[in-house]
Each structure stands twice: as C-alpha cells, then as structure tokens.
Amino acid sequence: MTDQRKQQRTLVLGGTGKTGRRIVAQLRDQGVPVRVGSRTARQPFDWTDPATWAPTLRDVDAVYLSYHPDLSAPGALKTVSAFTDLAVAAGVSRLVLLSGRGEEIARSAEEHVQAAGVEWTVLRSSWFNQNFSEDYLLEPVRGGEVVLPVGPVPEPFVDADDIAEVAVAALTDDKHAGQLYELTGPRLLTFGEAIAEISTATGRTINFVRVSPEEYADGLAAAGVPAGTIELLTYLFTTLLDGRNARLSDGVARALGRPPRDFADYATSTAATGVWGGA
Numbered sequence: 001m002t003d004q005r006k007q008q009r010t011l012v013l014g015g016t017g018k019t020g021r022r023i024v025a026q027l028r029d030q031g032v033p034v035r036v037g038s039r040t041a042r043q044p045f046d047w048t049d050p051a052t053w054a055p056t057l058r059d060v061d062a063v064y065l066s067y068h069p070d071l072s073a074p075g076a077l078k079t080v081s082a083f084t085d086l087a088v089a090a091g092v093s094r095l096v097l098l099s100g101r102g103e104e105i106a107r108s109a110e111e112h113v114q115a116a117g118v119e120w121t122v123l124r125s126s127w128f129n130q131n132f133s134e135d136y137l138l139e140p141v142r143g144g145e146v147v148l149p150v151g152p153v154p155e156p157f158v159d160a161d162d163i164a165e166v167a168v169a170a171l172t173d174d175k176h177a178g179q180l181y182e183l184t185g186p187r188l189l190t191f192g193e194a195i196a197e198i199s200t201a202t203g204r205t206i207n208f209v210r211v212s213p214e215e216y217a218d219g220l221a222a223a224g225v226p227a228g229t230i231e232l233l234t235y236l237f238t239t240l241l242d243g244r245n246a247r248l249s250d251g252v253a254r255a256l257g258r259p260p261r262d263f264a265d266y267a268t269s270t271a272a273t274g275v276w277g278g279a
Contacts, residue, residue, distance in 0.1 A: 008061035010171050011092075013037035013045065014068055018130050019098060022164035023064055023171075032172065035060060047079055057087055062094040062171050065113070071099060071106040073232055081112045094119040094177070096170045098163070101126050101182060102244040110180075119177040121170035123163060126184050126245055129266040130160045132198060133275055136233070141198060141276050147209045149216040149237050150191045154246045156184030157194060159261040166255040181251035185260050188246060197264055201271035213238050 010027055014020035015036030027034045037045035037056055045056040047068060057063075067073075067080050084095065097113045100106040101124040110122050131137050140146040163183055170176040189197070192208040199206040211219070213234055220230045252260035270276065 009033040009035055009059055010062045010064065011035045011037050011056060011060040012064045012066075014064075014066035016040065017066065017068070018128060018134055018160045019163045019167065020064065020066055022161060023167050026164060026168045027171070030168070030172070047083075050082065053083055053086055054090065057090040057092065060087075060090070060092055062096070063087055063092050064096050064098070064167055064171060066098040067109075069229075069232060070236070071109050072103050072235060073228075077105060077108050077112075080109045084113055084116050088116050088118055092118060094121075094171065096121045096123065096167055098167070099124045100240075101184075102240055119174075121176045121178070122180040123166060123170070124180065124182045124251070125163055126156045126158045128160050128163075129157050129185070129261075129263055132194070133270045134160075138275070141195075141206055144205060145207045145209060146191070146195050147211055147216070147219065148191055149211055149213040149234070150241050151210060152190045152192065153241050153243050154188035154190050155194075155241065156188055156245060156248050157263050158183050158185045158252075159263075159266055162252050162256075162260050166252060169255055176255065179255070181255050182249035183251040183260070184245075184249045186248065186262050188248065189263055194263060197267045198271070198276065201264075201267035202276045203271075204277065 010032055012020050012024050012034060015024050016038045024034050024036055035043070035056065039046050043056055044052055046052045065080070067076055070076065071080065087095065095113050095116065095118060097110060097120065099110050099122055113120050113122065132141055137146060166181060166183060195206055195208040216237070217230050217234050220233065
C-alpha cells in the first residue's frame with residue numbers, strides 16, 4: 001500500500017453486507033479512512049435515492065462498488081452507470097466493482113466502469129460460501145432441509161473472506177489497476193455435495209431436496225417473500241446454474257499469491273461457531 005493510498009478515504013458500498021463488512025474491517029486494521037455506504041450509516045446511502053449519493057461521495061478517493069440486490073436486477077445497469085459517472089465527477093480515482101460471474105447484464109456494468117476514465121478493478125464472483133450461513137439458506141440449513149430448484153450442476157463456491165481480501169488489495173495497491181479477477185474456490189461442488197459437507201461438519205442430518213422452479217417460486221410466495229425477490233432468486237438458481245460457471249479460475253491466486261479457501265474449511269470453522277446447531 002502506498003502512503004498516499006493509506007491517507008485517502010475509501011467508500012465501501014454495502015459496507016454492512018457479507019463482503020462489505022469484511023472489507024471495512026480489513027481497511028480499518030490497515031489504518032485506511034473508511035466510509036460505510038449503507039442506509040443505516042451516519043451519512044445514509046440508498047441505491048434507490050440518488051439524493052444520498054453525492055454526500056456519501058464527498059472527499060472519497062476509492063470506491064468498492066457493490067450493488068444490491070444484484071447487477072442482474074431490473075434497472076441495475078442504469079443505476080450503477082449513473083453512480084459511476086457521479087463518482088468520477090466527484091473526484092474518485094479508483095473503482096473496484098463486485099460483479100457476477102456468467103451474467104451478461106453484469107458485463108455491461110463492467111464495461112461502463114472500465115470506460116469511466118479512472119483506475120478500475122473488476123471482481124467476478126461465484127456463489128458465496130456464506131450464503132449458507134449469513135443469508136437466505138441459513139434457516140433451511142438450521143431446519144435440516146434445504147429445498148432448491150437446482151440439479152447436479154457443479155459450482156465453484158467462493159469464500160467471502162477471499163473476495164474481501166482481494167478487494168482490499170485492489171483498493172490499496174496500484175498493481176491491481178486494470179485487472180479482471182474471476183474469483184472461485186478450489187473445487188467444484190454441487191449444492192447437494194455442499195450440503196453434505198455442512199452435514200458432516202455439524203454432525204447433523206441435513207437433507208437437500210430438489211424441486212421444480214415453479215414449486216420453488218410457489219413455496220416462496222406462500223412464505224410471503226416479495227414477488228421481485230422471488231423473481232431474482234429463481235433467476236439465480238436456474239439461469240445462472242446451467243453449467244456456465246462449472247469451471248475453476250485462478251483469480252484469488254493471481255491477486256493474493258495463495259490458493260482460495262476450500263469449502264470444507266469454511267464448513268468446519270462455521271460449524272464450530274454453532275450458527276448451524278449440532279456439534
């Protein structure tokens with residue numbers, strides 16, 4: 001990290017989310033001034049309220065750009081493009097974009113960031129390990145049954161800690177400017193295999209049940225999940241899990257000089273926290 005970078009403020013959008021809060025913690029440990037971009041921050045940031053953008057960007061040099069709920073969501077490209085243009089006009093000189101692996105709409109957002117006229121790094125990620133422990137799959141795992149519209153398609157699950165470490169490197173070290181890193185774990189696993197590894201780590205029986213996309217959507221609707229969220233989840237579990245991402249990449253190793261964290265290590269350490277119940 002250069003001394004200049006260490007003195008300049010970094011904005012972490014989604015700063016209370018899975019990757020964002022890890023990035024905030026690492027930057028603060030390194031003495032980097034950080035501004036957390038979230039609705040609950042002292043200076044609130046809301047993707048749906050452009051009036052909150054300029055105040056959040058004041059005196060910021062670098063931005064971790066993570067869009068919620070997903071770059072494939074309706075209107076995401078327009079929103080991210082508008083924010084990127086405003087950030088550059090406000091004096092931001094480095095953008096690190098969290099993108100989706102295999103998502104065509106996400107590619108358009110990447111291209112806009114790359115053409116913005118400032119230093120950029122793109123991080124394309126696969127499914128997070130932490131979706132099983134910090135998101136919508138936590139309660140099904142706790143309940144002993146995970147129901148999804150997913151077949152035996154392998155996925156290179158990636159750890160959020162690895163994503164955060166690569167993001168921090170890209171935000172603070174000039175050598176990552178202009179790089180596109182595809183971030184995956186070291187193994188391909190089906191969702192059934194991932195659940196089985198969690199079951200072994202917890203010492204509990206956790207079943208994986210495959211249903212049709214229609215059955216899955218109906219189940220979410222019956223549970224009161226909003227229609228927009230149902231549409232997004234169905235897209236993520238069907239369109240993106242057609243085998244397009246069933247390959248490993250070396251992004252973590254290229255960025256950090258070490259192999260990515262294995263899913264089994266994640267399952268073992270997470271089980272030890274007791275978040276899933278069991279041993």
